[in-house]
């Protein structure tokens with residue numbers, strides 16, 4: 445059996461990867477032909493690949509490495525916990541210290557009366573829990589017809605059959621028989637792309653009122669919950685107009701439907717507060733968490749549930765759970781991550797010092813001829829690429845063509861920035877320094893220049 449290590453030539457690693465590893469959200473043949481980039485180590489905000497190239501990771505992995513890479517404390521806690529109790533389940537009237545401690549801490553951190561945690565291994569699994577939990581809640585309250593969950597087009601809530609159905613991604617719904625029944629999608633509050641002649645404020649209200657229209661059309665007695673990301677992440681970091689969330693909150697209150705805030709990206713400091721619900725001033729009944737909960741060091745997710753819903757669910761037998769619900773090693777790692785976020789004041793200092801600096805530099809990118817709008821809240825930002833800013837025009841090429849070119853230029857300039865269609869997005873570790881922000885912006889600028897030159901040459905402008 446071959447021993448495969450970091451020291452093997454890149455081409456050999458790529459060939460083995462292509463032969464045996466199927467990548468998520470990828471065209472396997474195209475990737476094999478190109479060769480996947482092999483990441484070998486990381487520290488702070490910097491990734492190193494198998495060729496020794498150092499990249500600034502402006503995506504914090506997949507929006508998750510909030511405390512930055514390479515924190516020994518998390519490795520030490522994981523090793524200690526593995527030696528003491530590497531695994532035990534929480535199904536059969538048993539519990540363990542890491543899960544007790546983490547739940548207590550999350551109840552302390554979460555706003556309002558969100559005091560109870562149901563664990564999962566990921567954000568997708570947690571949203572699957574939420575589907576079953578809100579339907580069970582209404583059934584237990586004698587209203588079993590309230591089973592419809594309203595979500596939004598271009599939302600991302602995960603990739604399992606349930607969470608992928610909650611999401612509003614057309615390419616995902618096109619494969620594998622999604623969505624499941626009783627999921628309804630309304631339009632997203634994406635003013636740049638869909639706002640037409642309305643002001644952002646008018647548009648925000650109009651899009652929020654689609655929730656009320658949907659409840660009235662479907663029937664109040666049929667609707668269980670509304671789910672949304674406080675700020676859409678994978679959909680392109682779409683920051684809603686200021687009028688949007690207050691109106692959504694009003695409608696949820698009026699019709700007494702449950703509000704699920706998917707905090708998988710927005711949670712744990714990403715928007716400048718512990719939770720996006722605090723930044724956007726919303727009062728969810730359930731928050732989905734994952735990613736920044738452990739800064740990605742261990743796979744763990746969950747649902748933080750309010751007193752009222754927990755009381756109803758706890759009074760029945762909820763036939764749901766995962767082998768790794770409340771996994772002791774993942775729970776211990778998450779708890780240590782929360783300790784570091786708190787004690788090093790990463791959330792507060794990030795919000796007070798580095799996030800405003802990043803915002804100023806990021807918004808200045810609108811000086812570039814390709815950049816229409818620049819949006820940023822805390823440490824999640826996006827820019828819209830456009831051939832004509834005043835008209836908020838789209839490129840004539842297929843959506844994503846220019847975004848992809850820009851992303852490739854970013855990689856060439858040692859910056860990991862992602863594209864969603866023709867929007868470029870960032871979500872760096874919260875520990876990014878001001879000088880690293882300067883580097884990020886310089887590289888983004890350079891990449892935009894190169895992208896601009898290239899699309900001019902190719903007649904895409």
Ligand code: PMP
Pocket residue numbers: 506565566567568569571600601602603673677678706707708709734735745
């Ligand atoms: N919800 C949101 C808002 C997400 O961004 C994601 C992942 N990007 C998920 C859920 C799914 O999480 P996971 O990939 O851990 O299943």
